[in-house]
Amino acid sequence: MSIDIKNLTKRYPGYTALDDITLNVQKGELVALLGPSGCGKTTLLRIIAGLETADSGSVILEERDTTNLPAREKNVGFVFQHYALFRRLNVFENVAFGLRVRPSSSRPSKSEIRDRVEHLLKLVQMDWAIKRYPSQLSGGQRQRVALARALAVNPKVLLLDEPFSALDAKVRQELRRWLRKLHDDIHVTSIFVTHDQEEALELADRIVVINKGKIEQQGAPQEVYDHPANAFVYNFLGNVNVFHGRVKDGKVLVGDQLIEAGHASGLPEASDGQAFIRPHEIGVSRIRSGENDLAGIIREIRLMGGQIGLELETAAFDKPIEAEIPRDIWRNLQLSKGDEVFITLDRVKVFTGDYEI
């Protein structure tokens, strides 16, 4: 089931939650709406589900305009951030709810309901908890039940509102992978909302980055990550070094250092901008490997699991550069605090114009 969102706008007193959003989701796709909190992503999801109304624009599910359809007729599965399980119903009754409330003409028989619920609970690996109440389950287990409950009514699309954000890190990662696998099995068109870029990158077929009610960029995770369309996206997706600079001769001038940068040749001469580079894209070596290398001194070394974080001070830049290198390279180079190294900055990106988070 495809989803077509056209020119959706939603204003609250004092601010605009959604500003003329247009978005298309293909059948069977798993799309992430990624953005900082308050950017409008949850509002968008709730409008699709009918839990919120838009001021203007339309939501079309498989060529049927559902904008003004009440929520209960949309046949959309919705998974809430805090699960919203029915606390007085047990796991079975929770999952069966959507089937039991159907009018008797379209309600499946008791045994059909039982079969379907049991099948779904097996699918989410919760069949052992069929008689339990939500309060007896952990957060991760509750979210699995909530997912089974949403799937029970055979929804045309599945909407998940920050589904893992209330869980602790380990469970979150586990459940994320499991959801990806589940999606590969059942292929229901799904949209999930998250503010966690790692989650979006790992889980989604496509990422839609939203900021202040507008879509900043959309595309495959790798594409968005490697080719951010603007400063906001660059900054929001992962750690980054930012330096203020100025465009000069198709390069960027930071302090008194001229640095090669992709895209910079197309930018107007002498315009102000920011130079971005991710810590892990910075090369560090004992010997100078190219003429553009900067000389720097290691000020701090941080152990960060598999990676080593370095804080590098250079004469050219007014603030230290953060770099990350693999542990074995660090071991081979035998780097320690105070050592002089050469820094390769060949993957700098420059964006001009306004930029704020």
Next chain:
Amino acid sequence: MPPYKSNKRHILPGFGLSMGYTVFYLSAIVIVPLATIVIGAFKMDPQAFIATVTSPRVLASYRLSLSTAVFAALCNAFFGFLAAWTLVRYRFPGRRVLDALVDLPFALPTAVAGICFATLYSPVGWMGQYLEKTGIQIINAPSGIVVALIFIGFPFVVRTLQPVLVELEPEIEESAQSLGATRWQTFRRILLPHLFPALLTGVTLSFARAIGEYGSVIFIAGNLPFKTEIAPLMIMTKLDQFDYDGASSVAFVLLLISFSMLLVLNAVQRWQQKSYR
């Protein structure tokens, strides 16, 4: 996240129905009946109204109601604080029973409370026979009214203070003491200011209740005009004489006092919430 609010239509069902019924029932049972008194008071001849509410006997009843209510509320500030403090912070046998019984004045019909106190403090009663010898008169005196009002208002203070006392963080006291404050200093300078808004709320509630109280008071008060005749009884007396306008006049002023207490209470509660944020 913004509060979920829809300016077009409501997502959950039944808003029109539930809101309509709420407003209808509220109007039928509360607003319209209360309005009759207000409208009645305005339709009355202003001079007759003023003559009624400023007649010495009525003024004496207002004075008595207000002064005994204030006095009882102040007593409850002390006893209520004492009971809340003891029940929350100390462990002793029977504590849970006492805690439950704090609600007795809420649950016990006021008439029963009234005849109990009247009997207890009568010259031959369990308390009265001893007080008689010391020359303290409770029955048929303003002090008797205060006794009844203390009983009626007591739970308000305890029940507003208890949750605040429970949620008091031990760190506050510990840090004060680690800075060298004595127990008494900690109590006076740290705890008391912190508890004060809740205490004030409770005292105001008990005062507001006491002003209108009738059942528990009339048996012990003796109801002597100018001496122990409370304002609600004044209304009753006028009604018994079929003086409806007089009764409404007295009631109207009493309502004004009660509603201004409600406003005060609202302000106090807003202040209380602010000071806990």
Next chain:
Amino acid sequence: MQTNTTLQEQRKAPLKRNDPPAVQAILILLTLLFFAIFIFMPLGLVFAEGLRKGVAVYLEAIREPFALSAVKLTLITAAIVVPLNAVFGVTAAWAISKFSFKGKTLLVSLLDLPFAVSPVIAGLIFVLLLGTRTGFGSWLGDHGIKIIFSTPGIVIATLFVTFPFVARELIPLMEAQGREEEEAAITLGARGWQVFSRITLPNIRWGLMYGMILCMARSIGEFGAVSVVSGHIRGMTNTIPLHVEILYSEYNYTASFAVSTILVFLALVTIAIKSLMEKNVHNHQPTQH
């Protein structure tokens, strides 16, 4: 009436910041003294006076026809008042807690109005509104409908006095529970009544019951308002508290206290249920966060 949200679990934890034993002992003794004078003595007195002339007289007092008819009228009144105010309480709490609208704060404070009104005034307003003095009242009288000085008047005055109990209990509870479960039910295709009866009602049943018990206790015990509208027709429009008063003013103290024991017993049951339920409400309210 406050509910002590976190009292239960915190009470179990021993407190480290306790006062010196001497201070504790003095304060506990003072508290006990207060309870002795204001709570235990009246309770004891009711039973002592009621049974003063022996069990036979006691039973006689509560079995005589006037007492029985007072009990009957009281129960009838409660049986009408409690369901009406419960339905209203649930409806109002639904409108207030599940929707956002302008004037909500005002509405909530209007619900509390009856608590601020003296019971005598509560009675007075219905005498004024429905008595023979007003056009409406005399119209009713002309059509043979007697409200004041008869049972309907008692019911209406009691409705007013106990008006806020259920709503007040439910609004904070339902606001704390939020709207998500109802929203989830809607997305699963449930219709309005299904959402309410299958999701909301089970979630609030303890609070609802608790509010109804408070409402019932007050409707049984209400004195001032009922005293104004009843007109004191013995055997016709007496509730239990009014019967107690009449016996007392006839110097029939023993019978008066004997009948009072019924009310004391009901009050103690109410308190017991309340403290049991408080435990229940707080222990079985799984938080889903």
